[in-house]
Amino acid sequence: MLEFKGLTKQFNSTIAVKPATFTIPDGQMVGIIGRSGAGKSTLLRMINRLNEPSGGQMLFQGRDITALKGRALREWRNECAMVFQQFNLVGRLNVLTNVMSGRLFHHDFASSMLGIFTARERAFAIRALDRLGMAHVALQQTDTLSGGQMQRVAIARALVQEPRVMLADEPIASLDPLNAKVVMDALRAINRQDGLTVICNLHTLDTARQYCDRIIGMQDGVIVFDGTPTELTDRAAREIYGAEAEEAFSEAMTSTALRPGASAPAQPEARVVN
């Protein structure tokens, strides 16, 4: 259970996230929606402390996350994986090494500096890649992949962390509809099969409606909606998006291709048999 108690973020004079208090039970898939600049990204990045909160508290299974330092903080980041809009992979390393870097927390100084990974880690990374249909590119240099492929590699890296929580910061904002579906299906499968809590920032309304158990709407740093997709009426949505409502809705109209996959694991578009 992830509890937020008045979590705040202030940049100089502007308040990005006003005191937020809510609770996310284990295994829930949560979508955070709102227009750009509403504080979604800041809220998400505070959870793994890539952004430091300015005030308030955050508890995971009763442990105070906001007070962690040094190794304990890195342990929490290892438990709480993150997927980024721009993938944030190391382009010049191969795919396999990028995935294995998800286990760096468990390495000692020498082995991580020398880049030594065990056979078990290699096997585990290959399995994770295979689960996302990406094992065939394991030895390719990462920056030769397409955006959709990179995001799946990033999810594989997150998986080998064996996290308890998965954060996804606009995971599909840089992808075409087909790849967006593959990535969202993968996140949903992880949520269902592994029982991971998934917290996902989304800018399109219907993706959130179709994939998430719960939707949190943010406006100017304030949580203005918190409920199930069915509770999110068009009027409530219009309020969240304000001036950007037309855009969010029209996107909802055009991205009807995005329906949760019938079979739960992600189906890769072209899979090389090996």
Next chain:
Amino acid sequence: MSTLTYAAISDVDIAATRKRHPKAFGDPFATTLKAASWAFIAVYLVWSLGFFEIGKLLSASDRAWALITRMVVWQDMATWQYYNIYKGIAQTIAMAFVGTLLGTIFALGLAFFAARNTMPVGVIRHAVRRMLDVFRGIDQVVWGLVFVRAVGLGPLAGVLAIWISDMGNLAKLYSEAIENIDRKQVEGVRATGADTSRIIRFGYLPQILPVFISLSLYSFESSTRSATILGLVGAGGIGMIIIERFRAGLFDQVAFVVLNVLVVIAVIDWGSGLIRKRFIGERGH
């Protein structure tokens, strides 16, 4: 494939994965090669430090410590003869300026003999280039010593040393700039029916002049740096004061002089940056 935990991976799983993706488990040849090259570098470093008697560093710690202490603790500052120090620094700058200017003037002439598009005769071009190689290949300090032998101690030898090494450097860089010239602009001027002198004035000069000025300014900066040490071999400037006072064991004064030189060089770099910006804008390199 469904959920699998890291702890649950058995040797059988590893073997099965290895069978399907043998290359993912490391290419033994590449791994060995990589390890061997690192080992070679490590062995070389250890061997070479032994060869250079690194042990002397440890046994010298007392002496080194005393030296550092005397450099940091400044004594009898009233007797430091500041006039000579600043005269030496001024002389260094003057040497660099005269030397670079002479080097620039001569390089301007030589560059056209070393560039492919202005000197079609291969023999002459190569002869000039090899001569420039010799000017550049011998360090400025060595030139300094040679000229001290030829014309005696003092700044004249220093100016000559800067002149000859700057001439070598600049002529090479200038000739590259001439070779990289944009032919289209020259053709454009020629198409107006201009004579040779006008083709040079309006076709070549606007393209190469900013580059030349920029290169000469850089050369002046680097010459002020290098001119500070020409005095170590007796070729004038602040280096003569540094080595005199160092030999006399006045380490605090040496430290003071070096600090002053660092400040002066920083000021010159800043000033020449301003001039460069004023004349050729940000694009000049």
Next chain:
Amino acid sequence: MASITTNGPDHDPVSLFETHRTRMIRDRMLANITLAVLFLGFLAWSIWISRFTPDRLAAGIPRIFEYFGSVMPSLQWDMLFEGRSAEGRFPAGSVGYWYNDFWKYLRLIWETILMALTATLLGTGLAIALSFLAARNCTPYPWMGAAARRFLEFCRGVPEILFALILVFAVGIGPLAGVLAITIHATGALGKLFSEVNENASMRPVDGIKAVGGSWFEQMRYGILPQVLPNFTSYALWRFEINVRASAVVGFVGAGGIGAELSHTISFYSDDRVTAVLLLVVLTVTAIDLLSERARHTLIGKESLK
């Protein structure tokens, strides 16, 4: 608003343009004259301070030619490849006579190259470590970054030969002082270049490694290093060329390598031994330059193919 065709002397566009143009030309001429006066003044001051007067130059130039005449080898065609005579000496006019001390020179050149190589390796290692502290986007604490930058500035501000002078006093005559001096200077020069490369690297991979729970060292090793390594290698090779030149000179103050021999020969003899050593140094430096340039080009070529 008056139209363009308004008549009258003040508003005539041609005369307006002419007055404007005259003013601009006058301003530019004034600026140019000021600059020329400044330049000539500085030149006069420089000539006076460096005592670079025509009479001194006139007196010096014949001596230069005289000196260079005396250090040229006197080679004779028919004797050029003559071997040792019965007494074990090379006859005058042969290459063997000119390069009587060839093996001694070669040993010293070898030492010079080793000094440069060791100093380049050590300097590169130290520079890599310091560049991560010094780069503004990488440094773990801003004060540490500022301190590292000042330290690097000091290391590259002081010339090698000055460090060598001081180190010879501290650790004694020999190549160790030279290696250390060149290492310090190379650390400063490379550290600055490396930290600039680091500052241009993308921070996204660093965020990625941070998010998996990587330490600062792991963020640098996996997030930054793969991006910057090709540049680092290229810069280190280029520095090796410079270090070879430097290590040929630090011997002037007793810090090992061919420099001591060079300084000794030039200071005490004015015969063909001077050109013998000088030529060998020039050939070595040029050969190393060519090799390293080729290595850099293959490296860059490989990169651009990827």
